[in-house]
Amino acid sequence: MTSEIIEYRHHYIPLTRDQLVDRLQQALKEKRFHHVLRVEQTAIHLAKLNKVDVEKASIAGLCHDYAKQRPDQDFIAEIHQKGLDPDLLNYGNAIWHGIVGAELIKDELGIWDEDILNAVRHHTTGAAVMSKLEQIIYMADYIEPARDFAGVETARQLTESDLGAGVAYQTKHTLEYLIENNKPVYPKTIETYNAWVPAYEGKID
Template sequence: MTDNIQYHEHLIPLTREQLLNKLDNALSAGRFAHVQRVEKVAMDMAKRFGADVEAASIAGLCHDYAKQRPDEDFIAVIKQKKLDPELLNYGNAIWHGVVGAEMVKDELGVQSEDILDAIRQHTVGGTYMTKLAQIIYMADYIEPARDFEGVDRARELCQSNLGAAVAYQTKHTLEYLIENNQPVYPQTLLTYNAWVPQYRKDL
């Protein structure tokens, strides 16, 4: 079914086949398989929650486009585009989403801010997230190869309560960072405050 999806030029100037070829060249075999799994989950969720299925396909495939780029590529983009200099204190885990969206825009021709925001926010969330952004955030977290304590509950929430699912992931991501003495990107804390208290009865 996904092979027949037609992309509209206002979203991306590539066919799905052209996009897959570019991703295949940019990613390892394992990462390439991951983005295709995320695409499928995202499209299913878009149908369930009434989001744009075509945009979900593109965002699902492109969310990790920059994941395997060298650090200097990200640093160059942060400086050239005058992005928040605070980003320089972090690394690929943050950069491949927040900065990677700029590469998706410039190198793959994606102009849709909805898609770009979903890519920007898939690692750190946002105080406001469109339905598409929520879907990509969750599809990446629950795709079939994910296997960690709590993933079944996340999948369950993704069937019926998207906002609670976002809150659940955000809470567990923050707990993980704290337990492992990792730095917390400030946006992650803002995302936590915006989503977790609001859905605390559903978690």
């Protein structure tokens, strides 16, 4: 996949792309930083395929893991300060870095576009209703070029031909993984499953 640098023109964020990349490089360890760069490029590709704003795809792809390596206390403080669902306190970073991370992005990076914020909020859990941008970030994180797990090629092919089928495939396999490994399932993940997987029955088996 060739790298494409998007020039930000629409004021979704009060930073240039270079400034945003610098902020991410400060916030993330090297391996995670390179992951977000790959997710950005995958998101731009999927945005073009699905006629979605590539600038939003670039910003959301870069920002999706902005808060991933923050200490737990940052998330807990934000949950209390913003009056977020107290049930979030029963989970951890895997859930927090998306749902609570979107609040930190708003506060610290000045992003107020709800489509971008929702793409960050839902990039691990999905949602019953997702915009095309949300679907793109959900999938770009899952299929970026360095991902290597059983089924990833199927996920890539499905996503390339039908974004919604990719969403259903990821959701089904994520839920299977959580159950097989006795992990807690965040309620929104079940809502995502119910909304997407039956709708693509026969296409994702």
